[in-house]
Amino acid sequence: MTQLQELFGDKLITATHPFDTHIYKWFTNGTSYYIGIEASSLSGEQEALLSIFLPEFQIADQHLSKEQQQWKVLLFDKPNQLLNENTSFSGIRFIHFSFKSPIQDQLEFEQALSGLYHTDVIILWESRVTGVLIEKIKEPDDPVHSISDVIDVLTSDFGSSMQFFEGQAYKLPFLAGQFFQQEKKWFMQSKEWFSTQRVFSMNKLLPFLLLQEASPLLKEQLSRVIDFIAEDEEMIHTIKTFLECNMNVSLTAKTLYMHRNSLQYRIDRFILRTGLDIKRFSEAITAYLAIMSIQRL
Structure with missing residues (x-):
């Protein structure tokens, strides 16, 4: 991007969506914005080279x-x-x-x-x-x-x-x-x-x-909810799968290739160590958000 700005100067703009398509050639770069370059400042060779690295926005x-x-x-x-x-x-x-x-x-x-x-x-x-x-x-x-x-x-x-x-x-x-x-x-x-x-x-x-937009304090608070098992990756994976299987023990056991009794033991252990009863919908939501907060954000 820096090299493009040096090459085209004020002839290059960025925008969240293309506009004035009769003035600018627009390119996508895999991010949330488009790159526009004044068509009059682009040579045929430059346009061909750019199209190799940046897909051209081309609704004809x-x-x-x-x-x-x-x-x-x-x-x-x-x-x-x-x-x-x-x-x-x-x-x-x-x-x-x-x-x-x-x-x-x-x-x-x-x-x-x-x-x-x-x-x-x-x-x-x-x-x-x-x-x-x-x-x-x-x-x-x-x-x-x-x-x-x-x-x-x-x-x-x-x-x-x-x-x-x-x-x-x-x-x-x-x-x-x-x-x-x-x-x-x-x-x-x-x-x-x-x-x-x-x-x-x-x-x-x-x-x-929602988590992405949450304040740093709220994200910290969520991660603290499962502090005592945060380092137990196997437990985290098991509980996340259980929640994503709609808290269905049979489906979760089948998904994880685990015996029902072993799965039930882990669920009970999670409830005991965190105080979150994930068999209840409202507390299951909290647990899921807490897991996402430590895995993604």
């Missing part, structure tokens, strides 16, 4: 349908514009995706991804390796499908380098562009925190985001 208007163009404007050009109530759908969900390297057939991927949903969807590519699927929710009680259910099929067809971020469902009206850009930032953070994970969910990520 001439290849978009009318509806795709409308979504492009809403998400990238006018993020403060309200998406009003619509007669054909009542809500929206964003499914963000990224690849480590470009795939050979984008159209085939689009068809495979669209086929997973029973509702109308729109797909926008932001670069050769990043994009978003916009799922239209017609009725509040429409079933919500998860990429996790079919990720193995997708990776077998298109490679294992893909990652997805499933945003939450938003009821109209809402500021679509603002929430879209915010989810993109959280997607970037998720990939930093859980680099090997293939599917991220907004609902599952929220506790981590």
Whole structure:
């Protein structure tokens, strides 16, 4: 980044989302912001060299349908514009995706991804390796499908380098562009925190985001809750798995390849040493946040 600033000076800017695409060439750099360089100051050779290291933001208007163009404007050009109530759908969900390297057939991927949903969807590519699927929710009680259910099929067809971020469902009206850009930032953070994970969910990520925004004192207080077992990695792993298995002893024992009696002994020992009765929902939440606070933050 420093070298780019030295080369282009005030011709280079950064922003949380691209704008004035007729003036700037925009590039993504794997973070929560975009790099824009005045097109008039870029030579063809420089642009080709940059595209090797930085994927170019390239939603080409001439290849978009009318509806795709409308979504492009809403998400990238006018993020403060309200998406009003619509007669054909009542809500929206964003499914963000990224690849480590470009795939050979984008159209085939689009068809495979669209086929997973029973509702109308729109797909926008932001670069050769990043994009978003916009799922239209017609009725509040429409079933919500998860990429996790079919990720193995997708990776077998298109490679294992893909990652997805499933945003939450938003009821109209809402500021679509603002929430879209915010989810993109959280997607970037998720990939930093859980680099090997293939599917991220907004609902599952929220506790981590809450901890991220918590004061240092609150984080310290949370970690102190499990002070007496914090060094026992086996215990921490067991209890975290138990909580992630919805406090189901049978499922946890199966997941850990452990006898039920051995698992029950560890749970009872955790309760005794921490004073947290993780069989109770409210105290289980505290225990889970405490474990996350020492593992991630």
